[in-house]
Amino acid sequence: MKTTNPWWYALFTAPICFVFATVVLIPFFIGILYAFFSWDGLPLNPKVFVGFGNFVKIFSDRRFLASAEHTVIFTLLSVLLINVLGLAFALLVTTDLKVRNAARAMLFAPYLIGGLILGYIWKFILGDAFRAIGESLGLTSIFFNWLLNPQFALLGLMAVSTWQMAGYIMIIYITGIQAIPDEVIEAAHVDGAGFWRILWSIKCPLIMQSFTVCLFMTLSNCFKIFDVNLSLTNGGPYSSTELFAMNIYREIFSLNNYGYGQAKAFLFFIIVAVITLLQVGITKKREVEL
Secondary structure, eight states: OOOOOHHHHHHHHHHHHHHHIIIIIHHHHHHHHHTTEEOOSOTTSOOEEOTTHHHHHHTTOHHHHHHHHHHHHHHHHHHHHHHHHHHHHHHHHTSSOTTHHHHHHHHHGGGGSOHHHHHHHHHHIIIIIHHHHHHHHTOTTTSSOGGGSHHHHHHHHHHHHHHHHHHHHHHHHHHHHHTSOHHHHHHHHHTTOOHHHHIIIIIHHHTHHHHHHHHHHHHHHHHHOOHHHHHHTTTOSTTTTOOHHHHHHHHHHTSOOHHHHHHHHHHHHHHHHHHHHHHHHHHHTTOOOO
């Protein structure tokens, strides 16, 4: 029996709202408040009000600015690689390939592995395994311990993140491709359009909604990545792979600069929110109704 009594909706949504407010909203606003204080996080120690001093200090923090540079480079390249590979995988497994179902499962499987475990697995591959391969084959210029080289360590972090996310993004692109009417593709074939013409002129415009979702998810996830960063490189070597989230974590839990770390976290939130909202607004305007 269908009911329109709003109290029933309130009854079932109240626990979810309570958990969300307790775990997300209240800590978020308390964290913003702490951003205006100098405090080491210990309850018995005093909190000294510094106003916007913590935020001003950020722009002269060389380590944070370096982590910002690493994060931007990592995010731009990872977002590009993840979406290109995800779309390529989606196009592959939506063909008449006989093993397409098995291919989907294999490509999606890395996403099911936890970030920490994934990082430790690839730490062995990019470290000891690569070094052993290089010494055995005499290809030490390619196969060496990437995690000890500042430039290659960041590339390794990109490779692992791409390997993990591409399969998940593939699923979203598959959904968009399968929603395209078959008549449209058949008409294009009749008119003599080839693979690339169909891809750029028909499929890409019609799956723009998938692009919006995939770009949003990859942008936000790459900016916020922490678990793989922690287990794979731990920010090293020489802080060359220390990204935003790890820098904030160390500021709060290693250096005990709770107020300053909260200021970094709030600024980080603003940056990610602005970039992702701009991306959604731009790609939304290019969406095509089927």
